[in-house]
Amino acid sequence: MAMKLSIVGCGLMGGGIAIDAARHGIGVRVYDTRPESTDDLHRRAAGVYARWVKNGRMTQEAARASLARIAPTGTLAEVGDADLIIEAIFEDLTLKRGLMAALAQHLGPDTIVATNTSALRVGAIAEDLTFADRVLGLHYFSPAEVSPLVEVVRAPHTSEVAVARALTFLTETRRTPLPCADSPGFAINRFFCPYYNEAVRLVEDGLATPSEVDVVARERLGVAAGPFTVLNLIGLRVASRAMENLASLGPFYAASSELLVRADRNTPYSIADDATVPESSDLIEDRLVAALAVPALELLEEGVAGREETDRGAVMALKFERGPYALIRSYPVTRVGAAIEAICKRYQHPPPSADTIGSVLSNVD
Template sequence: MPVHSSALSRELPVGVVGAGTMGAGIAQVAAMAGHSVRLVDAREGAAESAVQGLRQRLARMAERGRLAPEEAAAIGARLIPAGGLAELAGCGLVIEAIVEDMKVKRELFGELETILAADAILATNTSSLSITAMAAHLERPGRLVGMHFFNPAPLMALVEVVSGLATDPTVAGTVFETARLWGKAPVHAANTPGFIVNRVARPFYGEAFRLLAEQAGLPATIDALMRESGGFRMGPFELTDLIGQDVNAAVSRSVFEAYDYDPRYRPSLFQRELVDAGRLGRKSGRGIYDHAEGATKPEPATAAAGPKPQRIVAEGLRGPAEALLDLATAAGIEVERREQGPGLIRLDGIVLALTDGETADEHTARTGEPVLLFDLALDYGAATRIGLAAPLRASDAQRAAAAGFFQALGKSVSFVGDLPGMVVMRTVAMLANEAAEAVHTGVADAQGVDTAMRKGVNYPAGPLAWAERMGTRRIVETIDHMARAYGEDRYRCSLGLRRLLWQTPHSGR
């Protein structure tokens, strides 16, 4: 792993190659941290235009009271448009943010080697290309490191510091400490496809498209459950429409191919259909949703009001769902708690259980009584919507009774198809599985993975911390049950996740 190093001195200038949105954002971050920044772009006038735009942005920040006027002026003065690469001589660090093309980046770094001092650091903002391959043709490959910012760079906290096979640990350490000094949350990552975020996040999109293909529910319902129950800022379909279906699909395809077509990363055929149809999301006016002016956003499917139960019996209910009992008491429902039992709630002739990857039909067939499943929530107290799955033969009255219980607690209810893992549980389990695999294979440590997912894509909790909080055993059981139901290697449980379970054998359900 990279060793501890000191940050780059503020006395040393920083060079940024590429004056597009990302390059300009990186330049702003470095200048605000106190460095003189030289911004260069191959397009005539692009660097000058970017610097002018940044100075205007700084002035607006001063007008809004976010910066003192003199501070904004000083930062702006540190931003210098450069006429060419030769003007980067003397920089202690040069970060490229140009086109994602290996040949072009290699040529750039080869030229920079002839310009910069021997101890200057070369950094690439690539989100997907191999640092090892990029450095292979350099005379000093040890000084090239990944410094992957997230867009918009001034606002997003995460920086992935990626070490290739030849990267000098001291160089990676210096970049890590520099990013920290710049006010970022850096994490070390090994040079693997997708690094941390673009790899670990694949199930967030992949499972949503899989659920859609299996008719679990409409996109608006799945999105609402992920937001209102899972605590994510955006649902997967909203987010892919924002990112661009073509961009998201390209990243999924890239990771799939880079991992030799591992089924865990298999892209969605339906997403490919969207791209082929030109339905790219917000930028094209239509994707999963219609983004045309005046278009009405579809509402999630919401169950009609059901009867409030007078009394419930909880048998062995522990873990995150136990919070439902306090909510029920507060709602005026009589609650009988029994310490022993399989972890369920009995009411009005039905059984409610937190999904564990088996379907409601499986639970019902095994127990001989109607079992309706409810989905995972980040926080059952704060959740405003709960997903329910009913067995095929559930009556309307049984479905209404299940809905009525959660509605009495102040929740909206959405019924989804009776599929393994439901919506939130399925997604969180697969995110935790991928996170554990990343740790197991040395991509990053557990803290780095969780930090990356919270800071890079704004997850409400790190996948590994979330799994520990809800009980690693239930996560493992959920994945194992999905693997059995589907018979696909896509749902194989990571040895890293099983090891977490073995280390805490009594982790709750």
């Protein structure tokens, strides 16, 4: 019997998940408090499928069938008896907890509920719920209808059955799971957010323009798009919210003041196409690498996610040429060590242990 899927929240992420699941033969009931959102999703799905037909990714018949699988609903009661519900509403703990409480009275006895949160603790969202054992995180990356990686986040009360059923769903939709502990930022955002946050701090410090930082990141770190280009793509409000969710981890993880101001005004960065590598490129490179290295090393110390899986995830989700651990190993030991020491001193942040640094540099688990 085919899996029954419901999605609450039809915006960028929820809509993308629906588009992808329907393409893989899964019927999707979608609900949003804004009735126009389901109409917008229908038009968006039609456009995506038409593009895929044009480039040969699917047939016209498959596109029509996929579109027919996406069914809007008018109440939460209509989504509750699914095998899997994916919540993809605004990144706010109070809102997400409120939705979970509202869903409680409508859930089937075996329904699994997943949150698409990018940085909130899944355990905090599921706190005090009678069905906490059936709640986990399924964090998709944008665009959700295309990006293959999904972080599978197991909270303290999440059952083995819930994880297994979620993994079955990801297999059916041909997604690559990255198992993670329920830690701030999970695996990918734990190092990606400090990386773009440090890029903003470089501009604040007057070391380079956003365009110049992007050039250094592309040419030295091998990323497909520089941090400011990515900030503009994901939206400064989303980026600042994700960064603020890490603030409890200390000053190194605090959102830069410029990022917060820009996010409040929703003002994207201006990026020139003809920027060249600045004189401060070595310092920029070291600070960006250190901003990736420190949280990546902490992930290992905390046992949040595997090293190889995280590197693979960075390549798949962020279009990095190399994940953070492979990047660390590509530099001389003395240079990486000095960069890590400097950034930890700058923000009065506890440095990763020498053993952890040594294990990565020597490529030993």
